[in-house]
Amino acid sequence: MTSLADAVSPPDDKRPRRLFRFSLLTMVLLTTIIGLVITVVLQQAKLAPMEAENKRMRNELGIFKIEDPEKIHVIRVPTEDNAPRKYRVYLPPGRKYVRCYRGYDIPEQEIPEQTNIEVLEPGNYLFTVKAERFVNKETGEPEPIAIFRIRSESTDQEPFGNSSATVSISERGVDWIVNEETGNMAYSWQEPGRDLELHDATEPLVLYRARANKVKVLGRRADGHVNSWSSEMIPGETEGFMMWVEPEQRRAQP
Template sequence: MEEDTVPPTRRPRFSLLTLVLVTTIVALAVAVFLQYQELGPLREENRRLRYEVGELDVEDASQVHVVSVKKAGGYHWQWRIHLPKGHDWWIHLSRHAPKQGLPEKASSLARLGTGGEVTLIAEVLPAENGVRYLYLRSDGINSPFLEVEDTDWLNGRTMIGTSITGEEKQIASDVDEPLALLRLESDKRGKPSDYDEGLLIWLSNSR
């Protein structure tokens, strides 16, 4: 009786060129991964520094993008804003600042243009007659728009809370959604229930 012959097991063979290629690919993959790990924090730091100086990072030009530019001083606020083109953009101002939402009607408004990147500055300054106003400054705008001389918050008769859009990071918003840039609310303690004095600045593509 003849015994079955077991064929010898063939071990896989790799050429030296294949081994070099595999080693190179693995080394490249590791290098890319390590570089990504190193660049990630640097990208975040670069983005943070860009925000601090008011540089916008616009990934979607169809949205409104806003970043606040920090300035020393009191009642002084500044924003860098990307406005999608093809719309009439308006800044609305009100001496009423409800806790939620926006007033039905603005106390004053200013046309901001039809799109692009703009810088908007809002600050409280005395006019020539000594009365303090909220001034707006931007391309084609440099005027007092809202008298605030007799307000409780400006004269220290009440505590205030302030919310500034884009202060911590860049904000993106839908083109048809009104966006509050500044909400300055007076403390309502000891005041009537309908008391909503403050300062509200918002951006919209409609009057």
């Protein structure tokens, strides 16, 4: 016999199911949120290449933003005909630094002992190195003397605080700066690049390492002038000039 309840209520598997319903306000809010998310994603996709291009342009101008305040930042600043060489540097807080330079006996990779130092506070600097061949004013002829003019400017000060020095280096039996036979530059150097570099603040930063090269004449014209030559590095320490920055107390540790 079928009960009255069974007659009134359909079986469980045949009962109509209620659909989940959105109010008009909920649908409007969801549509708005989805639209905002899509807009943000599209904007980020458009901004990414623009930011990369802005960074590239800043690098070309020798300008950078501080990416890690605990790291040394350095970039080479473009100059006309690459002379003089200029380097923009950020030195992070927490210690003092020294700018060092050295003529003669420049190693291939190592850092020499501190010499000719200038104490630097943390901050932003512009360092300049200009290499020249000394020219006799009376004869107008170049002499076997290399001239390096260096300059340090603190760009955090107004007007800029700066210091400069001129270093003269005589040749001692090797080709240096300009080879007498070829009339060309005959040295190689190490320096930061045109892209921003980040370095450990506890380690030395080489700004300029110039080392004399050995020149070999390969051919001459009928009048005796050199028309082909080769250049190769001299192993070990050799003539040159070097400027670098390092923590003031780096060598004080036993």
